[in-house]
Amino acid sequence: MRYQPCILCNGDTFFIISSRNRANENIPIVVCKNCSLVQVNPRQDEQYYENYYRKEYQQIQNADKENLLKKSLTHALRRASFLEEEIDLSNKTILDVGCSCGEFLKLVSSYAKRAVGIEPDKTFAEYGRNHYELDIFSGSLKKYINTCGTERFDIVTLFTVIEHVHSPLSFLRHARKVLKENGLLILEFPEIFGLLKSIKDKRKLSSMFSRHHLQYFSKNTINRILKLAGFDLIKVIRPKSKYLLAIAHSKDIKNECDKSRDSLLLLLSMVLSWKIKDAVLAI
Numbered sequence: 001m002r003y004q005p006c007i008l009c010n011g012d013t014f015f016i017i018s019s020r021n022r023a024n025e026n027i028p029i030v031v032c033k034n035c036s037l038v039q040v041n042p043r044q045d046e047q048y049y050e051n052y053y054r055k056e057y058q059q060i061q062n063a064d065k066e067n068l069l070k071k072s073l074t075h076a077l078r079r080a081s082f083l084e085e086e087i088d089l090s091n092k093t094i095l096d097v098g099c100s101c102g103e104f105l106k107l108v109s110s111y112a113k114r115a116v117g118i119e120p121d122k123t124f125a126e127y128g129r130n131h132y133e134l135d136i137f138s139g140s141l142k143k144y145i146n147t148c149g150t151e152r153f154d155i156v157t158l159f160t161v162i163e164h165v166h167s168p169l170s171f172l173r174h175a176r177k178v179l180k181e182n183g184l185l186i187l188e189f190p191e192i193f194g195l196l197k198s199i200k201d202k203r204k205l206s207s208m209f210s211r212h213h214l215q216y217f218s219k220n221t222i223n224r225i226l227k228l229a230g231f232d233l234i235k236v237i238r239p240k241s242k243y244l245l246a247i248a249h250s251k252d253i254k255n256e257c258d259k260s261r262d263s264l265l266l267l268l269s270m271v272l273s274w275k276i277k278d279a280v281l282a283i
């Protein structure tokens with residue numbers, strides 16, 4: 001594992017808010033003192049996480065495939081009905097990055113102009129192609145851009161993806177490359193304040209930190225990273241207590257420096273007030 005500067009602002013000073021994750025692994029979760037983004041640091045390199053997802057994570061997912069499919073369908077229904085209310089999809093092209101087996105794509109493909117998926121896991125991608133007759137590319141977003149070239153979409157969706165990505169700024173800049181000018185980016189992600197409020201056993205802060213998640217955005221920090229990547233945040237809603245759904249427009253990049261941040265005091269006071277036995281605060 002390696003220490004690295006903040007993935008959002010390049011800052012190099014942090015508060016440690018938990019020394020362990022939910023799986024009781026010795027993985028520090030920190031808050032950047034400059035921009036207040038909560039992130040895993042130190043962390044493994046990108047290759048490690050790619051291998052991890054290829055092997056271990058997919059084994060976990062495949063072990064209970066029936067339950068996974070049921071859950072995916074529930075999420076897909078919620079997301080599709082939300083999109084239908086917010087956006088006229090009838091003449092739109094949609095790219096769903098990290099589409100899993102393609103349940104969301106299947107639902108929107110009946111009324112969108114074109115629906116395409118990208119899924120790193122070969123088994124899931126194959127399932128979507130065979131069972132739902134979907135156009136799903138098997139691989140990463142970067143590989144898709146290198147392989148499939150220049151097609152631009154009206155809408156790019158990232159449902160519970162950004163928290164898993166090793167370098168989210170670079171990832172969002174790639175997402176911008178596959179989006180038309182003034183296209184829409186839609187992200188759903190677990191949100192730090194929603195997660196903090198949801199903890200049942202207040203002595204166990206570590207219970208909210210999944211071993212699969214590398215960063216925990218809020219409305220402010222997602223706004224900041226979106227601006228850096230070439231997007232303007234239009235709307236944020238809370239579809240579930242622990243999640244936020246953000247809609248952003250692609251825009252011209254003008255090297256703007258946005259200083260959106262959360263109140264460090266609020267964040268740390270939420271942590272401190274619980275007398276958490278496994279949190280180490282290095283103030």
Ligand SMILES: [Zn+2]
Nearest residue numbers: 006009032035
């Ligand atoms: Zn930072």
